[in-house]
Amino acid sequence: MNPLLRFSFGASLGRVVLRPGEDPFALYEPLQTEAHRWYLAEGDGSAGFGWADLPLRSCDDVLEAAGWLRSFEAVVQVGIGGSALGNLMLHQALLGDTVNERGPLRFYLADNPDPAKVREIWDRVKDRRTALVGVSKSGSTAETTSQFLWFKEQMECRIDGPVGDRILLVTDPAEGVFRAYVNQTGCRSLPIPSDVGGRYSVLSPSGLLSAAALGVDVEALLCGAREMRSFLRGCSDRRINPALRLAALHRYHERQGRPMAVFFPYSSRLERFAEWYAQLWAESLGKGGQGTTPIRALGAIDQHSQVQLYVDGPDDKFATFLHVGGEEDLLLPQVVDEPLRGLSYLGGRGLGEMLSREARATAAALASRGRPLVWIDMERLDARSLGQLVYFYEVLTAMVGRMMDLNPFDQPGVEQGKRYTYGLMGRKGFEEHAVEAQEWFARIDGETLEGPLGEDAEVTE
Numbered sequence: 422m423n424p425l426l427r428f429s430f431g432a433s434l435g436r437v438v439l440r441p442g443e444d445p446f447a448l449y450e451p452l453q454t455e456a457h458r459w460y461l462a463e464g465d466g467s468a469g470f471g472w473a474d475l476p477l478r479s480c481d482d483v484l485e486a487a488g489w490l491r492s493f494e495a496v497v498q499v500g501i502g503g504s505a506l507g508n509l510m511l512h513q514a515l516l517g518d519t520v521n522e523r524g525p526l527r528f529y530l531a532d533n534p535d536p537a538k539v540r541e542i543w544d545r546v547k548d549r550r551t552a553l554v555g556v557s558k559s560g561s562t563a564e565t566t567s568q569f570l571w572f573k574e575q576m577e578c579r580i581d582g583p584v585g586d587r588i589l590l591v592t593d594p595a596e597g598v599f600r601a602y603v604n605q606t607g608c609r610s611l612p613i614p615s616d617v618g619g620r621y622s623v624l625s626p627s628g629l630l631s632a633a634a635l636g637v638d639v640e641a642l643l644c645g646a647r648e649m650r651s652f653l654r655g656c657s658d659r660r661i662n663p664a665l666r667l668a669a670l671h672r673y674h675e676r677q678g679r680p681m682a683v684f685f686p687y688s689s690r691l692e693r694f695a696e697w698y699a700q701l702w703a704e705s706l707g708k709g710g711q712g713t714t715p716i717r718a719l720g721a722i723d724q725h726s727q728v729q730l731y732v733d734g735p736d737d738k739f740a741t742f743l744h745v746g747g748e749e750d751l752l753l754p755q756v757v758d759e760p761l762r763g764l765s766y767l768g769g770r771g772l773g774e775m776l777s778r779e780a781r782a783t784a785a786a787l788a789s790r791g792r793p794l795v796w797i798d799m800e801r802l803d804a805r806s807l808g809q810l811v812y813f814y815e816v817l818t819a820m821v822g823r824m825m826d827l828n829p830f831d832q833p834g835v836e837q838g839k840r841y842t843y844g845l846m847g848r849k850g851f852e853e854h855a856v857e858a859q860e861w862f863a864r865i866d867g868e869t870l871e872g873p874l875g876e877d878a879e880v881t882e
């Protein structure tokens with residue numbers, strides 16, 4: 422079994438009424454076996470499976486480009502979705518939220534094309550020597566390309582010399598506007614391999630570049646991913662392989678009327694991991710009327726927010742608890758002040774110890790109500806263990822998709838919105854989409870209340 426992650430499935434079936442002799446795992450046996458065969462065969466050559474071998478790729482080009490980025494004072498990365506969430510996840514998990522305060526390189530991610538956010542980033546970097554990194558698999562996403570244009574223009578107005586000397590684009594090796602710009606200007610670039618989709622690209626230059634520039638040991642990250650890869654490939658026993666077992670459980674609970682998958686890490690450093698997971702899960706598996714909704718939770722914060730619903734609301738969720746060990750603890754003092762005597766049970770205990778016990782307590786409370794969950798113990802959180810976890814979730818998601826008989830590597834629902842946006846922004850060739858979008862929106866907008874709220878309304882108390 423893998424050394425840094427341990428999976429416990431004990432309580433995961435919850436209050437499920439089984440017929441005598443029924444084994445939920447046996448129900449999925451043929452599908453599990455087929456999904457594993459498919460993973461070993463790398464999707465039988467179907468498109469989008471390039472992520473599976475990313476841990477084997479050399480990262481020399483990333484390390485070289487990261488060294489170049491470190492010659493700047495600040496980096497602005499434009500990118501969204503899979504071209505942003507992985508970066509934020511790696512930085513938070515391995516460097517903490519205060520990485521910019523520690524310097525010397527400051528990093529800003531311009532994902533949402535919100536003018537206020539973009540202006541704020543620019544105000545922070547405009548007086549510094551700044552590099553502009555554009556990350557986009559397709560090289561054409563409007564949120565990313567628009568911000569690229571804006572930041573490039575600001576930089577051009579402010580610096581001497583060609584702006585191209587400060588630009589690096591991470592994109593498809595052959596296609597898209599970003600690639601055309603690289604080919605035309607000769608600016609720096611790194612590839613996102615063509616058979617790697619955005620949300621599976623965190624172990625490619627898309628996710629690795631900013632992490633390496635800021636000081637993450639990306640070789641250790643890839644080493645962890647490689648370890649998980651060999652473990653999951655080498656273990657075809659569906660009762661031992663945790664990805665196969667968990668894939669069956671996710672399928673089982675979806676079919677048992679639990680359409681929500683709660684991801685509940687007990688570590689502030691994994692809050693963004695939950696966001697990264699949510700994109701991976703939702704875009705890969707929400708198709709054809711199927712799929713479970715990923716819910717992002719954070720221990721212990723959500724004990725004081727969502728847990729009431731999890732324990733006492735409808736039995737419609739399957740939770741994954743992720744417990745992290747090996748953290749530095751902070752010891753609490755013995756309580757001597759008379760008015761604080763009621764807190765003496767905390768004296769001499771650790772904050773980390775409390776967080777850890779709260780994870781157990783909450784999982785136990787769910788189990789006591791028959792709510793299904795799986796518990797993952799991470800021995801410690803570092804680059805190697807995170808590499809294992811990332812790769813595990815990629816394999817799990819892909820295999821669940823295979824068991825659902827859908828393509829876990831496309832996103833047709835998202836593409837519709839992208840086409841409508843292009844149309845509404847006047848992009849050539851998307852005129853029909855603009856008309857269609859306007860027609861649909863007119864229906865949504867059709868029944869608005871007349872006048873500002875309150876003006877015509879009679880208020881009765």
Ligand SMILES: O=P(O)(O)OC[C@H]1O[C@H](O)[C@H](O)[C@@H](O)[C@@H]1O
Pocket residue numbers: 501502503504556557558559560561562565619620704832835836
């Ligand atoms: O990396 P890009 O091609 O710019 O794509 C950015 C994002 O665009 C869309 O929303 C896709 O559904 C996402 O999967 C992708 O991560």
